[in-house]
Amino acid sequence: MTDHDRLGWARTLMVAGWCFLSSYIGIIAIELRRAAAISTSSFEDGVWGQRVEIISFVSLPQNISMLAVAALCVAIARIVMAPVHPDDRPGDRWLVRLGRTVGGVAIIVIGLALLGIGGIPFRYADPLADLGALVGRASGIAVAAAALRLVRPNQIEG
Numbered sequence: 001m002t003d004h005d006r007l008g009w010a011r012t013l014m015v016a017g018w019c020f021l022s023s024y025i026g027i028i029a030i031e032l033r034r035a036a037a038i039s040t041s042s043f044e045d046g047v048w049g050q051r052v053e054i055i056s057f058v059s060l061p062q063n064i065s066m067l068a069v070a071a072l073c074v075a076i077a078r079i080v081m082a083p084v085h086p087d088d089r090p091g092d093r094w095l096v097r098l099g100r101t102v103g104g105v106a107i108i109v110i111g112l113a114l115l116g117i118g119g120i121p122f123r124y125a126d127p128l129a130d131l132g133a134l135v136g137r138a139s140g141i142a143v144a145a146a147a148l149r150l151v152r153p154n155q156i157e158g
Contacts, residue, residue, distance in 0.1 A: 003084045010077040014095050017073030021102060024066035028058050049119055056116025059109050059140030064147075067105060071147035074099045078153065099151040106148040113137040113144070 001009075035051040042050075057063060077095055086092070116137050120130055 003088060006080050006084050007089070010081045010089075010095065013073045013077035013080065014098060017070045017077070017098050017102070020066050020070035020073065021098065021105070024064070024070065024105070027063050027066065031055055031057050049122055052115055052119045056112050056119075056137060059113035059116060059144065060136050061139045061143055064109060064140050064143045067102060067109065068143050068147050068150075070098070070102050071106070071150040074102060075150040075153065103148050103151045106144040106151075109144045110141050110148075113141045 031054055035054040038047055038050050038054065041047040074095065078099075081089055081092070081095075114137075117134060120133050
């Protein structure tokens with residue numbers, strides 16, 4: 001594979017990563033809109049408890065998978081571009097920005113998941129529902145941590 005081919009693949013992966021990140025940001029916007037529309041609550045902890053529950057849906061594995069795919073695009077693009085001399089990487093700064101954005105969103109999602117986990121004891125009377133909510137958000141934290149790790153490869157200890 002030539003350097004030209006490598007840069008083409010890296011550019012394609014970068015564009016795909018931005019698309020997946022945009023998709024995930026759309027999911028966040030949808031959940032924020034849903035939370036803002038809540039005016040009365042059937043939850044024990046009131047309107048804000050229900051809003052936290054809705055917003056923490058962004059950390060569920062089926063939702064955060066878009067962020068994980070964006071992180072994979074960043075990691076694979078970096079691997080593909082590694083043999084190319086740094087002076088010959090014209091689009092590298094956009095890949096760096098994508099990696100930083102994915103990492104930042106992953107950190108925010110971890111915080112939202114922890115907030116959702118903190119509200120679980122106040123919401124449910126059913127232990128199985130508590131367990132399902134806890135496992136779902138913990139799984140989302142694991143996916144967000146994996147995405148964060150994929151976009152921060154230089155932090156490996158030797």
